[in-house]
Amino acid sequence: MARFGDALATGADLVSAAERAVLQALRPLDGDPDLICFFVCGADPEEVTLAGERVMAHAGEALSIGCSATGVIGGGRGVEGQGAVSVWAARLPDASLTPFRLDVLPEGDHLAVVGMSEPEPTDRVALLLANPYEFPAQSFVERSTDALGGLPVVGGLADGMRGQDSVRLFFEGGVADAGAIGVLLGGPGIVGTAVSQGCRPIGPAMAVTKAEGNMILELAGVSAYERLESLVNALPQEEQELAAVGLHIGIAMDEYADRHERGDFLVRSVVAADPEMGALTIGDMVEVGQTVRFQVRDQESASSDLLERLQSFDADAPGRTAAALLFSCNGRGAAMFDAPEHDVRSVQRTLGADAVGGFFAAGEIGPVAGRNHVHSFTACLLAFEG
Template identity: 35%
Template sequence: MTPARFASGFSTREDTQDAVREASEQLLGHLGDETPDLLVAFVTLHHGGQFESLGADLLRATGARHVVGCSGDGLIGGRREVEQGSALALWALACHDTRVGLFSSQAEQDESGAISFQGVPDLRRETSALLLLGEPFTFPMAEFLGLLNERFPAIPAVGGMASGGQGPGQNFLLHDERLVERGCVGVTLEGGVELVPVVSQGCRPVGEPLVITSVADHLVRKLGGRKAAKALFETLRGLDEGDRELFQGGPFLGVAVDANQHEFQRGDFLVRGILGVQSSDGAVAVADGGLRPGQTVQFMVRDAESAGEDLSRLMEARVGTEGAAAEEVGVLLFSCNGRGSRMFGGEADHDIRRVQAAFGREVPAAGFFAMGEIGPVGGRNFLHGFTASVGVLRGAPPSGR
C-alpha cells in the first residue's frame, strides 16, 4: 500500500504567473518525486485576468492529474490567513491507492419552485470523502446536501461556497482546465485516505433544552407548550449581563441532530440564526425551513472567546492525539468570511493557528474565507454560517486494523 503524501504552497505575489510558480515550487518541494493526484487551488479575485488559463497553468506547473478550486476574498495557507490583497493557496494529495473523481453539478428550478439537479455523483460504498465547492448565487447547496444525505448517508463532506464576488458571474470555480461560473464542483475520494471532519460553529448554549411543540416551516410557534417568543424572553431574563448583551445582539437556535439523545453538548446542535419575533402570534423566525415538532432545541450565543475555545477543543478532541502521531496529514480549512480579524478583535491567523496547534507541528494546509461552510454535524452534512469547517485527511489504516 502506497502511503499518502500531502503538501501545500502559498504566494502573495501580484503577478499571476509569479504566484503560480512560487506556490507550485513550494508544494513540489514537499512532495519530492511524487506527482499530485489531486491539486486544490484557492485564489483571490486580484488574479481575475488570468482565470481562464489558471487551471491549465496549475496542471502544467505541478504535473497534477486533477485540479479543483474556487475564488475567495481571503485565503489560508500554512500558518497564515491573508484577508486582503492578492494570494494563491495550493494543496495537494499524492496517493496512488486513492481513486480521485471529479464532477460538476447544476441546479434548475421549475415554475412551481421545485429544484432539480444535474450531475449528481453516483457515489460508491467505498467512497470515503467528498470535497464540495459551490457558487453561492447560482447553486442551492443546502438542498444539494439534503439530497446527498438521503442517497449517501454515511459519506462525510467538507467544503465551502466561493467568495469575493457580489453577484452571479463574479465568482468562479475550477474543474481541471475548465472555468465554471455557476453551480458546484466536487471531488470524490475512494481508498488510501480517510477524512476526519471538524466543524466548529462557535456558539455555546444558554438556558435549558426545549422541545418544539408547534412549527410551520421556519416559524417556531411553541416551545414546551408555550409561545416561542415567551420562551426566548424568559431565557434572556435568566442570563447574566454579559450573555444578555450577546443574546440581544444576535441570538441563535441550536437544533439537536440526534432525536434520541437526552444530554447535549455544543457539538450536538446544528446552529441556525434567529431572524426575528412575530409580535402578532409570538412565533420565532429561524433561518432554516426544516424544523419539525418533537425536535430538541436550545438558545445559543456567539462571541469571539467562545468561538476560539470551541475550535481548539474540537480539534484536540478529534485529531489531537492521533493527528500528532500520524506521519502524513493534510488540512483543508473553510472559515466563514465573517470570521478572521473582523470577528476576533484584529487577531490575525486566528483559526489556522488553532488548527495547526492541535498537531504540535506545521502540517500542509490551505483554505479560504467562504460565503458558507460545509461539514457534518451528527453524521449529516450541512451548510453553515460563521463556522470553521476543517477537513483533516490522512492515510487510511490497512484493512483489518
C-alpha cells in the same frame, strides 16, 4: 520527503503569485501529485481566472480543483481582501479520486441537479465547491446524505471580491462561473471530517410544542417569544449584549440523548422575532417535538469550540493527521479573531498537521451528527493521514 505540500503567495501580480504558490507547494512532494486544491483571491475576475489557469498548468496528471474567494488559507496564514493564492498538493497513491461537475437543469416545475457520480463502497468523503449564486447548494447538501448513502460531504461556497459576477470554479484545466464541482475520495489515507460551529448554549434545552415551517411558535407550551424574553432578561449583562447582536438556536441532532450540550446541536440563526405572534423565525425548518437550545457566539466561544472539536477529533482519529483542507467562514478570520490565521494555526497546533490549505467561504459544508449541512460562521475540516 513528504506526501503533502502547501503554500500561500501574495502580490500585485496575481499570476506571478500563483506561479510561486504552486511551485512551492509541489516542492516537498516525493513524486508527482495526485490532487491539487487551490484558492484565489483577487480584485479583478479576469486576473483571478488567469491565476487559476496558471496553477492548473502545473498540475500535470493530477486532478486539480479550486475556486475564487474573498480570502485564502495556506502556509500557516490567512489572507483576506487582497490578492493572494493558496495551493495545497497531495500524493495519494492508494486513494481513488472521482471528479464530478454539477449543473442545474429545469425539470417540470422544479430544478434538477445533474452530474453527480455514484459513490463506490470504498468512497470515504465527497469534496464540494459551489457557486452559491448559481447553484442550490443548501437543498443539494441537505438531500445529499440520503442520496449518497450517508457519505460525508465537506467543502465551501465560493465567492469573489466583486460578488456574483466574480465567482470562478476551476476544474481539471477548465474554468466555470456556475454550478458546482467536486471529487469523491476513497481508499486509505483519509482520516475524516470535523465541524466547529463556534457557539455556546445559554439557558435550558426546550421542546418545540408548536411550529410552522421555520417559525417556532411555542417552546415547552409557552410562546417562543416569551420564553426568549424571559431567558435574555435573566442573563448577565455581557451575555445579554451577545444575544442582542447575534442570537442563534441549536436544533438537537439526537432526541434521545440524556443531555444536550455544546456540539450536540445544528446551529442556525434567529432571523426574526415577532412579539405579536409570539413567534421566532429561524434559518431552518423545525418540527414539533424537536429539542432546541438558544446559543450565542463570540470570539472566546468560537475559539474554545474549535479547540474542543479538534481535540475530540484527534482523540478519535484512526491515524495521525498530516494534512488538512480547511473551510472557514468569511465572518471568522480578522472579523472574529485577532488575526485571520486563527483557525489554520489552531488546526496545525492541535492536530500537528503540516500542510493545511483552504479558503474563507461564503458558507461551509460539513456533516453534523451524520447528516450533511451548509453552515455559517463555522470551520469545516477534511483531514488526511501521513
